[in-house]
Amino acid sequence: MHLNEIKRTRENIKDIINKTPILHSPIFSKMNNCSVYMKCENLQITGAYKIRGALNKIRTLTDEEKLKGVVCSSAGNHAQGVAYAATLFGVNSTIVMPKNTPYLKIQSTKEFGGSVVLHGTCYDDAFLKAKSIESEYNSVFIHPFNDINVIYGQGTIALEILEEITDVDVIICPIGGGGLISGISLAAKELNPNIKIIGVQAEGANAMEKSFKNKKLISLNSVNTIADGIAVKCPGELTYNIIREYVDDIVTVSDKEIAEAFLILCEKHKLLAEASGAASLAALKKLNLYGKKVVSIISGGNIDMLTISSLISDGLVERGRLFCFSVELPDTPGQLQEISKILSEVNANVVQLEHNQFKAANRLKNVLLEVTVETNGTEHIDLIKSTFNKKGFKIIQMY
Template sequence: MELNLERIKKAQENIKEVVRKTPLFHTSTFSKQCGCNLYLKCENKQKTGAFKLRGAYNKVASLTEEEKSKGVIASSAGNHAQGVAYAATAFGVKSTIVMPLTAPQAKVQATKGYGAEVIQSGQVYDECYAKAVEVQKETGATFLHPFNDLDVMAGQGTIGLEILEELPDVDVIVVPIGGGGLISGIATAAKSIKPSIRVVGVQPEIVASTKASLEKGEVVTLPGAKSLADGISVSTPGDVCFEYIKKYVDEVVTISEDEIAYGMFSLMERNKLIAEGAGASPIAALLAGKIEGVKGKNVVALVSGGNVDIATVSKIIERELVLLNRRVRFTVELQDKAGTLGLLVSEIGKVGGNVVTVRQNNNWNEKGLDYADVFLEITVQSAEHGQQVIKELQEKGYSIEVHK
């Protein structure tokens, strides 16, 4: 048995009544920034919010009746969990999912909502995988691996078929890598149809296990690390996947946590797309200039999923606004009398600033009880606009200390 184009086309037939053909659209903003004709393949718009449904559904569809009768068990950081839960329920099969204690609650609750029993154990994927193996031995359930399985890989490979069907002139496909099942399937499909396509994988630099394995020529295990891209925080790539990665993947690049956060922020602001860390990794790598040879090319960046906690989204927006100097924090000295603070807020509004936080220091400053220090946080349109706001306030006589 092997992964090939015929097997991937069969998977496409198996899943066609359930899985959405997700949007592929051109983004002029990112095309200009990255110097290529950039398209986004939006698997964050897939049922369950991520590509994993494809592989999970194809796997469950391929099980024998005896295997289904025993129920299924899986380990997952979240997206495979939801895919398995959805697929198992669709076939009337009992499912148990082991998820890390650190899994986003959005993913945990969604998995339960699709009908699975959830057990949380361990901090990273590899630890919850060990727990799932333990539970499988106790119950005899059929284990569904999230990536190191030919049927799962074939299901994920249907994304490659869809990309080629809609954009035959694609030159480069950029894909996140965790365990390797997604990129194995896509690369096998794409290269089988059009061998000249470049397939580039992206990993967090703090747990770049596939890149390290390729450099050594064999599967290696790295220390577990929790990346913002939790869906691809995998210490050991699948050995089955690795053979197809060696054969079909042209390059693997790594990105920092800051670059992942900026990728998520950019997709939200520029394309109105919510992407989890793994899903934003391809665009993050392109925006950071990590992928060479894309100038003037037709490039597809896979937005693999959008299952991220709203609290995390809020933190990322807050952080990026500060880093981009679009959220300005400063202290201003005011006379402690009625109307002075209201006048300051009015002046800020006149120059286009939006006040989000005001906090007055009740302790008098060095000038005594007649003056107070007031901390303000404002949002502005750009770093340049922020500088202009501060400058105009200073010209009006306000004594200001800007905080980094």
């Protein structure tokens, strides 16, 4: 039943959306002992898969509903999808976004024709504001995940995957409210009941994971993750019921693990994803998928430059590519030169150095040196530590 609706939905939206590429990843395959493919929805119109559901929903509205205008709440990608689709059909759209939404997503939503209202600090705060606007102005509320027409739109991704990779064993999806994985699981399980559907959430925003494992809908008091696109406190009842029936498992990943996956994706594939988009790649390490054919959904690529910088730094640290340490030195000439000599011997490239007398435990006699160096991995860091130790210097690793 659902599969036929999702197929009809694809016909409904195929003139607008991109059929995004599926790319094989040699690096993630090697790291995880399986064949990893990436469904690149970061290359979708508006930069994320959300346009699929938003477009389908708006196309199902009556002429009377379209005249009322639409309103939605979103951390960014649903916002852009609704704004783009609404403008395409001459429908006024009001988009409520959390105040901490990255500037790029706010600006892009405005450029797509949406009227943006900033409210609260997470999706759920924005949701309450959007519902009040719906009530006040009699607008049509377009839910980002708890709507079957939106879910069917996201499910079209599964059709594209299974047409291209007919023997896929596992599909991994990021989960915020659950719309993406709901749509994909409805289509994939009907096409092939043996496919495993695995969800992934950030450790600091794992409401659906808790709900799934406790077999009841659970909301969080707060969320805390770099993956703003999946930072949802209250998952949907509709999506929860679908996930409970069709999804095989849900795992969580840390922000550090997301940053590491982001860095590898950038370096090895020259692709940009937002933190939530890279979560499905971060999840690979948590799963025993030896010999399996796996598709990870790269759900979006709407990321601002400051966040890119932060994620790269975190990823470099997680991969052992940046090493920061402190060492207390006698306040006498030649000490800094000795440190530089040791770093040169072990081929550590200095990125940053701070020489501060006031941070030393013994400020009358010593100075504290804080050094950040570029390294080649954890073995290189171990070499640096052991070399300093042999030379009589006690260093303290900061990160």
